[in-house]
Amino acid sequence: MSLAKKEGWRVTDGRGAALARWRSRSCLEIQLAAHAMFSRGLSVFVLFSINLLNYIDRWTVAGVLSDMQLPEKHGGFGIGDAEGGLLTSVFILTYLICSPIFGYLGDRMDRNKLIFVGVTAWSSAVFLGSFASSFRTFLVCRALVGIGEASYANVAPTLIADMYSIDERTRVLSLYFCAVPLGSALGFILGGQTSLYLNWRWAFRITPGFSFALACVLGIWLKEPARGSADGRLNHFSDYEALDVDDADALDHDQDIETRGATEDGTDIVAGPLQSADGAASTPRITSKQFSQQQPSRQSWSEDVREIWGVRSFMWSTLGLTSVTFVMGALAQWGPTFLHRVVCTESGQVGHALSACKSNVNLIFGLISCVTGISGTFLGSYLSRRYSTEQNAADAVLCCVGMLIAAPFIFLGVFVASQSLHAAWAMIFVAELAVGVIWVPVTAMLLYVIHPLQRASASGMQTMFSHLFGDATSPVLVGYIADMLRRELDVPLARALQLALYPSACFAFAGALCFLVAAQFLADDRRAQNSALPIKVHAVSSASASPTVHVRTVTMGASGGASLSTLVLSRTQSPVPPRRVQTAALCPLLPAEDAHPLESSIEAAPSELRRR
Template sequence: MTSNQPRPRTRLSLRSISSVHYDSLSSEPPDSDEPSMRTNSISQKRAYITVAVLCYINLLNYMDRYTIAGVLLSIQNYFGISDSTSGLLQTVFICSFMFLAPVFGYLGDRYNRKVIMIVGMVVWIVTTLGSSFVKNSHFWILVLTRALVGTGEASYSTIAPTIIGDLFTGNKRTLMISFFYIFIPVGSGLGYILGATIANATGDWRWALRFSPALGGLGLLLLMFLVPEPPRGASENKGGAAMESTTYIEDVKYLLKNRSFVWSSLGVTAMAFVTGALAFWTPTFLSRAQVTQGLRPPCKEEPCNPIDSYIFGAITVVTGIVGVFLGTFISKKLRDRLPNADPIICAVGMLSSSPCFFIAIFLAATSIPAAYTFIAIGETLLSLNWALLADILLYVVVPTRRATAEALQIMVCHLLGDAGSPYLIGAISDALFKYDPGSPSWDFRRLEYSMLLCPLIGILGGLFFLTTSLYIKEDRKAAELLTSGQAAEPLETTTESV
């Protein structure tokens, strides 16, 4: 071949990439604490401001999601609904969130991500505010509006982490992702606290649903004027070949062959089942426990006593902050010596939190302080996983497929996880109602028995993360090779000449 002829392009399959001996390659990607040179139009200061804005909106997302749980007793009295029907409020929200996530994942890998998030936020603000004006004779409208709220969250939760992934790399990205995901437990906890506080102060639970849309308007303005749209993969592909988008079918096939993605997604699903059920039912469960112990009378009219929402919300905030930073710290210490540290930490978090929740559920009948203590320990252990789960996805999936990967993981984890778990717990509780109808003590016991399903699912999730640890090093290196341009990726090896 003469010197003026172009070199042939070799297209390698993912299987070929996976078979590389990794000991001959660097075990870690280049670790830069600065945004990539390919994002030199986005200053370091603006990159940090972007993360701050995205964290703020993530906080609002989870505040809104769990405001309903914080005022659930009042909603049950206002509409006169059963446990299973109450769980339906969370289920329809998660279902719309889940089914729309793949749509936004497809769009997020191909079109302007900032515009997509802006449209989603507008829908979220309008529908959340509208749900606060529903009358007690139109419960189905509340169900419909809660379903539509999922549109906004699907657009945001699918796309926002990929923007952070395109602004930072290495340990700095892990830290930024930690800040982003710490607002899941913080926002959830504030949702309970603010929801209960506003409902108690106004005497009307509907005012609790009008607070987050007001803050959402500010978030929308910040998103419009302060958040950039960085090039996909710019933080990692330093001087490498530009990556091109592929078809959706190719993206899905790639992800299904990515064993770390598949097994970690199953682990996330189990975690979503546990957190979704416990987050929705714990304040109500502990309130019934106190009625059983004679510490308070049953709630017959709103506003109901919000003390359990306050306590559980505060525990969620504190344990979330401690758990996320502790998980990130342990990961950073172990990552160099143990390439599969992240999924192992997630497995330990799941497996050790399950006994804590099991003990807490049984102790609630005799000691509320003891139950809260074990809930706090369990939530801390579970929160070890939040930032690590996102980081795993970002480093085992190539940049042009991350939004699709986020979307598919969201769909699976909600479809088999928290889309059904609040309703399932309520349905089991309702099925047990017939054995002693009208008894406050049995109202507690039937919910207690149904919630025992959560620790069992948590153990299953831990096993999924242990399986992930077997493949994480290999799949991470395959993604690095593709991203750096050292390998290309269709399904067979071909040579082209021009």
């Protein structure tokens, strides 16, 4: 048996039959492309919606914190600032502990199913927490929420990376990360409005049902994309069967080889790297044995850790992101409470007037967070697409500039709040807009300097580190400092919290320095990762030991003035060009100036074939 008949491989004779198959196949390819586009769009919508609910649940606590601090007889827990900060810190602590675990699993398991389990756990914990009768019980529920959210936050960006190419990825990520400011703003607003009209506990009973429904859609009906497929790599071969390695020599080279299957994104089977590790070109070939062996990452976790943290731009951008999360964690947790004390409590308002004042502050704070977050996200995405190339470090520089702008405005916003509320809102607006620019570029950096099979692990490690020393630390640290100042120096509540928030500006400046250092290594790390990009092929026969490789290039237009070259590879035992097209590959190999406008053919021995 010269050819495996399983899973759609077939052999035919004659050019007419090949042409007929090509025409019939083109219609199928259009249908597959349309289905893939719809599937990707639905997946992104579901991921965006889950991320939106994620941040609503996360920051609803900040919107109702003042009500939780009321005495128990008034429906609160009677907690202080340090305990209020602990609510966010314990959530972040469990979130970061579980992040590398779910990152490791995300590189080795079905990611959609993993998200389904995590979102179900998080939604259940949020709902049960609304019935907590004591602060400790509520604290345990918040810790469980962190475990559930860790499964989602580290895996979702890798799904998007495997559905879209690098050019499209930044735009889609900007849409995905719009859920961060929008969800945070809705969390503040939901908490404030629910406390005003119902009870603060109802703020935690609205979102869990929606989260669970979306998790069902993702985990049950949507399929996971192949890891690395959008980068020109494919690591799942379980749906295909190829040539039997023992019978490959029996293949008639005057026959055509065609695949009937395709991957979920419409891409046909992928052969291994065109260029070997020692620099010599290796002829791509696919065998049934190789199909069964190609799986997600088989490295140990310690090997992944060593390789990931060896990427210097990743290390320094993670340190910069840690500063960002420290600043945002402190401001998101304590910003509304600080303004409540400055604007509402110190003005002598009581009863319903006090509740209405707090709700109004939450509304304005939420709207500013929403507008600046969405605007900053799209602005960061646009600037990244406009200026970032393989030859520069525009993404890291963009993050650096954003933090440099944010640092002084954070300080001024806290400083002038007690003197002019309108000036404080203006300062907060500029600071949050500058920070919002960072989210897309910093995620894009991770995705293009880390290998596709290690992205979920890298995301988990980055999440763990940035949250451990960022927003897991800052809320409780700010609350502890405020309590200490009030207790030791007898400082008023608002003044104590104001002094405790000032160090956030220093951390913003430190983050800018970290991104500046990352910029020194980013271009080299990106080129090093791109140099390993393998070529996509439809099928390659493994015929003889030292055949001649015939390459035919067809130039196709691409965005940005670049060009794509379709390489048609075939293997024969003589230097005569092949009569049949046996393989096809699509990969950005040739620059525009080297591409030929007309179809041309060249011959090259395997050792002479190089990826340009």
